[in-house]
Amino acid sequence: MAAEDAGAARRHAPATQRNREPIAQVLDEVLPPSGTVLEIASGSGEHCAFFAARFPGLSWQPSDPEPSALASIAAWCVGLANVAPPLAIDAAAADWPVERADALLCVNMVHISPWEATLGLLDGAARVLPPGAPLILYGPYRRAEVETAPSNEAFDASLKARDPRWGLRDVAEVTDAAAARGLRFERLVEMPANNLILVYRR
Template sequence: MPTPSPEALLHSPAAERNQEAILDVLQRVLPATGAALEIASGTGQHVCHFAAALPGWVWQPSDPDPAALASTAARVAHAGLGNVRVPLRLDVTAVPWPVGEVDAIYCANLLHIAPWAACEALMAGAARHLSARGVLMTYGPYFVDGEPAAPGNLSFDADLRARNTAWGVRRLRDVVAQAGRAGLALRERVSMPANNLVLVFARAAPVIGLDPHRPH
């Protein structure tokens, strides 16, 4: 396997920390085989980790940033993964997306570092491209009505809004409502380390309360 050049590789310590916990959810929610689109692949760490652990799935990484695409391509080549396609330049707000039908869409840490239009576009795009039994899975921090906000999420939100007034930690109810306008329903909410959530959306009727990390 070729050794990737250091200048080509981007690295996220957070991605390395959370990838195993997210993989646990993917392995439980996804069937044995399918085709997945990753939105905002970033460093490429997640798609490589997931593709290696889920060999029955073909993964399509994507990102609008050429540096991220180069990093992902270098990681995939170094890992020798045959079930990961060439990274695709994709801006979630552009229509149409240059992809066909997929069985899963995975998107981590995008909604809070992008304008709200990115959430609208993600939901609309998922509704266009998911198969009948497909799922959209998002990962990141959210504010949940009726639950105290974690101090870390409050400070993170303040930092984001100071950097760009269009950014910020999103409210769960707003994201769920936007999904509903696109014809998607929240099927599951899973609590993750460091005050993050995985949200699972599907075309089917919602089934709330399946979070194994929350008391019933």
């Protein structure tokens, strides 16, 4: 891809600049030292480009179901030898074009998709991850024992207005669905701007 074409294809998600470093600090603790990280719903590709440069010992496999996102991912990751060409993957699909990954990362998808996409994500993690490998989820969630921040309540309302199938998920509900698929909950990490990282292990 020519440089000018790469620039035109790039999409920009402003939140990426704010959250990529805090996410990377957690990834440093939970990712394996080597192997392939499959990212589901890579979006603009900015996270993948940043994390691939930050963790050069890992191979990164970005993905997204949207053609414009795939073009943006490819544009952001030009020149990064440890990033594979992005794959078209719908998290809810029963089959993915990936047989194995050593870690699975999903940032800001669970609340901006139908619940079936989260179940598909968990099904996929159970298929492609070997025993002990991590599934890492980032985004806003609800917790029964913690009052939801007003900003997250407003965000939830705006999501449901766009699509009633979207919205903040409850950590316990995600964890129960993960457990039903052989994914054990390992840790919850409080993140800036009322977000969380949830880590599960195959």
